Every structure is written in C-alpha cells, then in structure tokens.
Amino acid sequence: MTSPVEALVQQLDSKADESYDARAELIWIGSDAIPAVIDGLPSLGGFGRLTAIEVFEAVGDPRCGPALIGLLHSDNPTVREWAAIALASLGIDAAVEPLRRAYRACLARATPPDWTEPDGIRWALTELGARSPVVPRLTARLRAIAADDAPGWPSAHFTEIINDLADHAQVILYSQFWRVDAGRTYDISGTALDWELDWTAPWEHLVDEARTWSLLEASGAPVGDDIFVAPTWIDRTDLHPER
Structure with a gap:
C-alpha cells in the first residue's frame, strides 16, 4: 500500500502545478520524507528527479548524498548538473572524486566547457575545495x-x-x-x-x-x-x- 509520502514522491513527476505542490509538501515534512524520496528516485523521470533534487537541497539532509552521487550518472545532462550543484550546496565531501569523474566524462563527450553542465561541476568542485581557480x-x-x-x-x-x-x-x-x-x-x-x-x-x-x-x-x-x-x-x- 502506498503511503501518503510515497504518493507525494510519485506526484513529483506530474504536471508542473501538481509537482510543485508535492515538492512544497515534502519540504514541509522535512527529513522524515527523505528516505521515501531516495527510494522513489529510480521510478521518476527527468522532471521528477530535478524536482527531487530541489527537495534534497531545501531540506538539507546529508543522507541524500549517495543518491545525488548516483544521479551524476544520469543520461540527462541537466539532472547531472543539478545533482553536482546540490552536492556542493550540501557540503558532501565524499562527492569530490565522483564529481571529478563526472567532469572528465563531460570532456570525453566533447561537451563545450562553457555549457552549463561542466560549469556547474566546476562550481561544485570549487565549493568543496577540490578546485582552485587561478586569480591573478x-x-x-x-x-x-x-x-x-x-x-x-x-x-x-x-x-x-x-x-x-x-x-x-x-x-x-x-x-x-x-x-x-x-x-x-x-x-x-x-x-x-x-x-x-x-x-x-x-x-x-x-x-x-x-x-x-x-x-x-x-x-x-x-x-x-x-x-x-x-x-x-x-x-x-x-x-x-x-x-
């Protein structure tokens, strides 16, 4: 039987208004909702996963770290970018090496360095202290x-x-x-x-x-x-x- 929180997680993939309502409710529930959001990630599409990332960032629960690291392997570049930014925003130090691998994967795909995905990953690495921009x-x-x-x-x-x-x-x-x-x-x-x-x-x-x-x-x-x-x-x- 689907719990109310699990139903809200599935609603993240709904039309914009319904998804945003679910996001707001999950953020209000807070840390108690995080396990259900993590468990529901595999069943969500790209839009739902992006909204789930917003929930993770807003709640600020470090338990979502491994799930966000997993999203660095998504086939959706925006999901990868948002996951990288969320990992840095939440201060997940264990994400440094996965982020480095994700950045090298960007370059291997010939993604231009000025596109948003590599830009977001560089920002994340900088925020986590793993990249030092040259500032003359x-x-x-x-x-x-x-x-x-x-x-x-x-x-x-x-x-x-x-x-x-x-x-x-x-x-x-x-x-x-x-x-x-x-x-x-x-x-x-x-x-x-x-x-x-x-x-x-x-x-x-x-x-x-x-x-x-x-x-x-x-x-x-x-x-x-x-x-x-x-x-x-x-x-x-x-x-x-x-x-």
Missing part, C-alpha cells in the same frame, strides 16, 4: 575594492580584468552584468555578443580568441558605480585535467 594578483586586487557582498567586479575595470586574466593564460567563457540598487541585485543585459570557441584549438589560441571577444564586449558593456561584472574563466587544467 591584479584581478584579486580589483575585486577587493568592491563591497564584500558585491556580485563581481566594478564594471569600470572590466578591460583591466580581461587583459589580466588573458596575460595569465586564462580563457574567459562569458561575463554577467549586475546592477545593485538599494541593496538589491538585478541581472542586466550586456552587449548580447555570442561567441563560440574551437575547443580543439591550442590553448594559446583559445586565450587570444577569448580576450578578443571579451574586449569587444567590454567596449559596449554597461558602466556605472552601481554596475558590476562577473566573468567566468577556466585554466588549462580545466580543459586537460590530470587523470
């Missing part, structure tokens, strides 16, 4: 002049940051712009440039291409005392990790 001295100093809660670097220094990163052989993947107004942060559009790098090219070529595109973006980017830029970049070791 000037970039670090320019970051320090912003408030601790600022969502990036002052946009007026964007060109300096681009050149500093490229001079230290870092490849800029993309940049996000934010406006801070009365303590609230808003995502704002940049120049809408959309570039693609040839990831089979030599690393030095990738650095130069990313610099060129980023400087072009900087030439038309929004600037103001309340505007910040948050570039995302990778090191050579991110594209060619040690095995």
